[in-house]
Amino acid sequence: MIEVEHLSKVYGSTTAIADITFAVESGEILGFLGPNGAGKTTTMRILTGYLPATSGTAKVAGYDINTDSMAVRQRIGYLPETPPLYPEMTIEGFLHFVAQIKGISAGDRARQVETAMAKTNLLDRRHTLIRKLSKGYRQRVGIAQAIVHDPPVIILDEPTVGLDPRQIIEVRNLIKNLAGDHTVILSTHILPEVSMTCNRVAIINKGRVVATNTPSELMAQMAGGVGYELEIEGDLHQIQQALHPLPSVKTVEAIAAELPPGFCQVRIASEAGSPLVGKDLAGAIVAAGLGLHEMRRIQVTLEKVFLELTTEEDQAQIPESSPDSSSSPDPTPTASIPAATTEPLAPEEDA
Amino acid sequence: MRIVLANIVAIYRRELQSYFASPLAYLVAGIFWLLAGFFFTYLLEVTLVRTAFADSQNYQVPIDSATQLLQGFLGILSSIALFILPILSMGLYAEERKRGTLELLATSPITNWAVAVGKLLAVLTFFATMLLPLLVYEAIAYSSTNPPLSFSVILLGHLGLILLAAAILSLGMFISSLTDSTILAALFTFALILFLWVIDGVGQQIGGPFGDALAHLSLLKHYGNLAQGILDTSSLVLFASYIVLGIFLTAQSVDAFRFQRS
Numbered sequence: 001m002i003e004v005e006h007l008s009k010v011y012g013s014t015t016a017i018a019d020i021t022f023a024v025e026s027g028e029i030l031g032f033l034g035p036n037g038a039g040k041t042t043t044m045r046i047l048t049g050y051l052p053a054t055s056g057t058a059k060v061a062g063y064d065i066n067t068d069s070m071a072v073r074q075r076i077g078y079l080p081e082t083p084p085l086y087p088e089m090t091i092e093g094f095l096h097f098v099a100q101i102k103g104i105s106a107g108d109r110a111r112q113v114e115t116a117m118a119k120t121n122l123l124d125r126r127h128t129l130i131r132k133l134s135k136g137y138r139q140r141v142g143i144a145q146a147i148v149h150d151p152p153v154i155i156l157d158e159p160t161v162g163l164d165p166r167q168i169i170e171v172r173n174l175i176k177n178l179a180g181d182h183t184v185i186l187s188t189h190i191l192p193e194v195s196m197t198c199n200r201v202a203i204i205n206k207g208r209v210v211a212t213n214t215p216s217e218l219m220a221q222m223a224g225g226v227g228y229e230l231e232i233e234g235d236l237h238q239i240q241q242a243l244h245p246l247p248s249v250k251t252v253e254a255i256a257a258e259l260p261p262g263f264c265q266v267r268i269a270s271e272a273g274s275p276l277v278g279k280d281l282a283g284a285i286v287a288a289g290l291g292l293h294e295m296r297r298i299q300v301t302l303e304k305v306f307l308e309l310t311t312e313e314d315q316a317q318i319p320e321s322s323p324d325s326s327s328s329p330d331p332t333p334t335a336s337i338p339a340a341t342t343e344p345l346a347p348e349e350d351a
Numbered sequence: 352m353r354i355v356l357a358n359i360v361a362i363y364r365r366e367l368q369s370y371f372a373s374p375l376a377y378l379v380a381g382i383f384w385l386l387a388g389f390f391f392t393y394l395l396e397v398t399l400v401r402t403a404f405a406d407s408q409n410y411q412v413p414i415d416s417a418t419q420l421l422q423g424f425l426g427i428l429s430s431i432a433l434f435i436l437p438i439l440s441m442g443l444y445a446e447e448r449k450r451g452t453l454e455l456l457a458t459s460p461i462t463n464w465a466v467a468v469g470k471l472l473a474v475l476t477f478f479a480t481m482l483l484p485l486l487v488y489e490a491i492a493y494s495s496t497n498p499p500l501s502f503s504v505i506l507l508g509h510l511g512l513i514l515l516a517a518a519i520l521s522l523g524m525f526i527s528s529l530t531d532s533t534i535l536a537a538l539f540t541f542a543l544i545l546f547l548w549v550i551d552g553v554g555q556q557i558g559g560p561f562g563d564a565l566a567h568l569s570l571l572k573h574y575g576n577l578a579q580g581i582l583d584t585s586s587l588v589l590f591a592s593y594i595v596l597g598i599f600l601t602a603q604s605v606d607a608f609r610f611q612r613s
Contacts, residue, residue, distance in 0.1 A: 051609060089368070102460065
């Protein structure tokens with residue numbers, strides 16, 4: 001649906017993006033992940049025809065962005081960082097206007113506007129002036145104007161920035177519902193957002209794509225497997241003796257925790273390439289006569305992957321996060337962070 | 352072609368709606384009516400005094416005071432418009448740039464010039480609406496012209512006023528597309544219009560073919576012709592050129608803006 005080939009953009013002497021190549025399949029949600037100023041917005045603006053590329057090409061729904069700009073624009077819905085809204089218009093009036101300039105015929109317009117408002121949950125506020133809307137509603141109107149002409153491709157630049165946690169969840173669900181019928185590209189610097197909404201991630205740093213994969217594979221690829229945390233009745237020495245015979249166990253470390261006397265909490269990391277099997281671990285503990293009180297599977301998070309990919313080598317030690325945040329426990333193998341966590345990696349917005 | 356027309360209509364309607372929803376537009380209209388009304392009564396007094404004087408001196412040629420009043424009023428209206436029009440045109444693009452809605456227009460399947468034409472028609476419609484209440488004064492004066500003033504003269508005068516406004520607004524729209532500050536847009540438009548207003552005098556000072564060429568660019572001179580009821584094709588061509596130039600430059604500047612953004 002979207003094919004980007006060797007796209008570059010140079011402003012004077014600064015290179016905003018350099019030789020970006022990626023493709024998005026029909027019905028997919030691709031997350032653009034990168035620190036501020038990495039080139040996410042620039043790439044999106046080139047795809048939408050707002051900015052001309054310095055070199056390289058891209059095709060959207062089979063049309064070249066340089067030569068068939070009008071055909072491309074008709075097939076893209078775009079939400080810029082700040083939703084483009086006319087404050088003096090009502091929601092419905094504004095969506096009618098957008099449908100009109102996107103080339104929706106007069107007969108279909110009312111129905112399309114209705115559908116867009118229904119999808120974004122705006123029907124009860126349709127006659128409200130945009131000037132009077134809260135930030136969350138404005139963002140929804142922004143998304144509604146991007147989908148009102150039912151485009152095959154939807155591009156959303158930081159769709160959840162500045163929203164409260166409940167609104168963020170709403171917007172994410174909305175985006176997930178768009179996939180399938182539409183191909184979606186969204187940019188974010190909020191890591192959990194990617195693992196929650198996107199099928200695939202493209203990590204951008206300094207104008208280059210440094211990795212593209214599914215969120216779970218990206219994590220697996222970077223982490224070299226998973227680990228376990230156990231709470232055991234017994235001392236560390238006994239536990240190590242019991243577990244080291246297992247071939248896939250690499251290290252067994254004690255974790256400082258407040259525990260009743262005689263208890264010990266350990267973290268087990270696996271050898272690269274040989275996954276740990278929970279059953280074997282439990283069996284070994286029980287066979288050694290130790291009491292197994294708790295057992296959790298832990299996984300490397302996207303944060304860690306992201307930092308590894310985008311941090312300069314000389315700074316590599318500095319952002320090493322504390323054990324709690326870098327390996328948060330989670331029972332499911334794919335999502336690694338609870339849905340409510342929305343800590344942005346960097347608090348400032350893109351310039 | 353039909354799509355382009357539909358796009359122009361869409362832009363036109365949205366723009367016109369925003370004028371009618373804007374407190375500033377009403378303020379401008381109010382000031383315009385106030386000034387126009389003030390100058391109308393002032394002109395009326397001057398004309399009456401002059402007529403009374405002529406009567407007392409028993410001039411042979413009767414002076415048609417109503418005709419003088421009407422033509423004087425059209426002249427005054429154009430001077431008031433000089434101050435009012437830059438305020439109407441200042442937000443056309445500057446506001447869109449400031450709000451980020453230009454990004455919506457620039458990523459929609461609609462050409463820059465269609466946007467410019469729609470906007471110009473909208474602001475011109477608003478200005479024409481501002482003129483409507485004044486027609487009442489004029490109708491009263493017109494009904495008492497003796498000998499009756501040809502209706503085509505009055506029509507031509509108003510056509511001239513609309514063309515003058517379109518030319519000014521078109522250039523103002525271009526200036527508005529260069530900045531995201533409405534104040535700057537208004538000031539620069541005012542400066543440009545003032546320059547085009549007095550270029551007549553400048554041209555006469557310089558003299559020679561260059562001076563003649565400058566004088567020909569004068570808005571005031573050509574408007575004066577039309578307001579007197581003289582249909583001069585060169586005046587129509589000049590106003591049309593200003594209008595087209597404004598639209599063309601606007602479309603170009605919005606396109607060039609793509610390359611400057613960072």
